[in-house]
Amino acid sequence: xxxxxxxxVTPGSGDGRARSASRRLQKxxxxxxYDARVQTFADLDRLLEWSATCAPEFSHLVGVGxxxxxxxxxxxxxxxxxPFVPVPCGxxxxxxxxxxxxxxxxxxxxxxxxxxxxxxxxxxxxxxDIFLSHRSYGLLQEVQEAVERxxxxxxxxxxxxLSYFAMGERFLVGxxxxxxxxxxxxxxxxxxxxxxxxxxxxxxxxxxxxTPAASPIDGVFDxxxxxxxxxxSVWTRIFKILFRLPGQWDxxxxxxxxxxxxxxDGRTDELTLRRRVLPLLxxxxxxxxxxxxxxxxxxxxxxxxxxxxAARVSEPPFEELRPRR
Numbered sequence: 452x453x454x455x456x457x458x459x460v461t462p463g464s465g466d467g468r469a470r471s472a473s474r475r476l477q478k479x480x481x482x483x484x485y486d487a488r489v490q491t492f493a494d495l496d497r498l499l500e501w502s503a504t505c506a507p508e509f510s511h512l513v514g515v516g517x518x519x520x521x522x523x524x525x526x527x528x529x530x531x532x533x534p535f536v537p538v539p540c541g542x543x544x545x546x547x548x549x550x551x552x553x554x555x556x557x558x559x560x561x562x563x564x565x566x567x568x569x570x571x572x573x574x575x576x577x578x579x580d581i582f583l584s585h586r587s588y589g590l591l592q593e594v595q596e597a598v599e600r601x602x603x604x605x606x607x608x609x610x611x612x613l614s615y616f617a618m619g620e621r622f623l624v625g626x627x628x629x630x631x632x633x634x635x636x637x638x639x640x641x642x643x644x645x646x647x648x649x650x651x652x653x654x655x656x657x658x659x660x661x662t663p664a665a666s667p668i669d670g671v672f673d674x675x676x677x678x679x680x681x682x683x684s685v686w687t688r689i690f691k692i693l694f695r696l697p698g699q700w701d702x703x704x705x706x707x708x709x710x711x712x713x714x715x716d717g718r719t720d721e722l723t724l725r726r727r728v729l730p731l732l733x734x735x736x737x738x739x740x741x742x743x744x745x746x747x748x749x750x751x752x753x754x755x756x757x758x759x760x761a762a763r764v765s766e767p768p769f770e771e772l773r774p775r776r
C-alpha cells in the first residue's frame with residue numbers, strides 16, 4: 452500500500468464529467484496500490500463544511516471539478532498540510548491550467564508516479580475563504596454571474612462563450628456601470644473602476660488574458676483594472692484585449708501587491724495573499740514552463756507598483772500599461 456487518497460467531487464461540474472472522472476481515477480490508483488476513496492458533495496457549501504472539519508485520515512487529497520470546487524477542496528489541503536492534486540472538470544480551470552493539469556486519468560496518475568510536492572500561493576478573502584485563481588468585480592463579473600445564475604447555464608464551452616457575448620451585449624445597452632474602489636497595501640489606485648480582477652494566476656488564459664504575467668509562485672497578486680468612463684470606452688478596452696489589437700493595454704491598470712481592499716456597492720472585500728501554503732503535487736517541468744510563460748509575458752507588458760499607478764491615475768490620458776519595444 453502506497454497511501455490513502457481522498458478524492459472529492461461535485462458531480463455537476465463539467466457537464467457531469469467530474470463524477471465519471473473521479474471513478475476512473477479511483478480505479479486506476481487502486482490498481483497501483485493506493486487506497487483511493489471518493490466522496491461526493493451535492494454543493495459547495497457541503498464541501499466547504501467538510502474541508503473545514505475533516506480529519507487527517509489521508510496522505511493525498513484530489514479535488515475534481517471547476518475552479519470553485521478546487522478552491523473549496525484546497526482549503527482542506529492547506530489546513531491539514533496534505534499534498535493536493537487538482538483535476539479540472541469545469542469551464543475556466545484557470546489554476547489547474549497554469550500548471551498544465553488535465554482530467555485525463557493517465558496524466559493524473561503520472562503525478563502520483565513522478566510528481567513532486569511544491570508549495571504555492573493562494574488567495575484569502577476576508578480572512579477565511581481561500582481562492583486559487585482570482586476574484587473579479589464590476590462589469591465582467593456581473594456578466595458572468597448573469598450567465599451562470601441558477602442551473603440553466605449552457606455546459607458546452609462554445610455555447611457558454613456565446614452566452615457571455617450575448618449577455619455582454621445586453622449589459623452594453625441597458626445596464627449602468629458599477630463603480631469599484633481598489634486599494635492596494637494602503638494606496639488607492641482607482642475610485643470608480645468598471646472592471647477589476649485580483650489574480651493569483653493568469654485570468655481567462657486563452658480567451659481574455661487580463662493578467663498575463665500572474666503566477667502562483669511569485670508571492671504577489673496581479674491586479675487588473677479598467678478605470679470608469681463611458682460604457683463604450685470600457686467595452687472598447689475589453690475588446691482590444693480580447694482580440695489583441697494595437698494599443699490593447701492603453702488606458703488600463705496592471706499592478707501587483709500582497710493585500711487588496713475592494714469596495715463595491717457598499718461591501719468591502721479584504722484580499723490577502725498567503726505565500727507557499729498549499730502543498731501541490733506537480734511535475735517538475737510544469738514549474739519551469741510556468742516561469743518561462745511569466746517571463747515572456749513580462750517582456751510584453753509592464754506591471755507597475757501600486758504607488759506608481761496611484762501617482763499617475765489622475766493624469767489623463769492614463770496609459771500605465773504600454774507594450775515594451
